[in-house]
Amino acid sequence: ELKVEQNPLFLSMQEGKNYTIYCNYSTTSDRLYWYRQDPGKSLESLFVLLSNGAVKQEGRLMASLDTKARLSTLHITTAVHDLSATYFCAVDMSGTGNQFYFGTGTSLTVIP
């Protein structure tokens, strides 16, 4: 059974600080996605990582993928309150593309 685990599950950080969220998955895949979810809202796509070594940056967020280690990271730089949300990683299963497996989610709270 495919497992996608995120660490930490809950993160409280002060504005201006940096932190990294980790996403580990248990099967071979070279496609990984990061989504953001605000309370009661839908899932907003943040990053699409489609190959080993891929790095994408948007504003204060940067995502990377290491397919050999089966690890993706979401790095937060100089956090601001607007980044408070739940962040999910998701893995395409076995290259078939028929479904995503979502991680457990990381609930981020940025304290002013």
Next chain:
Amino acid sequence: EPEVTQTPSHQVTQMGQEVILRCVPISNHLYFYWYRQILGQKVEFLVSFYNNEISEKSEIFDDQFSVERPDGSNFTLKIRSTKLEDSAMYFCASRLSPSSGKLFFGSGTQLSVL
């Protein structure tokens, strides 16, 4: 930007009743999905649909669930006899192809079974 639309946004039903959740995927997309999220938990895959048939389904998607694409634009999820544990947010998603990358998600239907 094109978007996936879902109706209704909220649905309240009695246990044992049938519900139909509706979705209009992005018009040129070919792959369609249903996911659900129980409050505070992770997003769980239910079913994927391509070329007018189910491609893959999870253990959650038992005989009480069915999907249909009744016309060229709608994609529906039916729960035949709802249970309390079906209460969740249901998300529809679509994409052009598996190689095209991300899933586009709708805004969800919050289903409450009483």
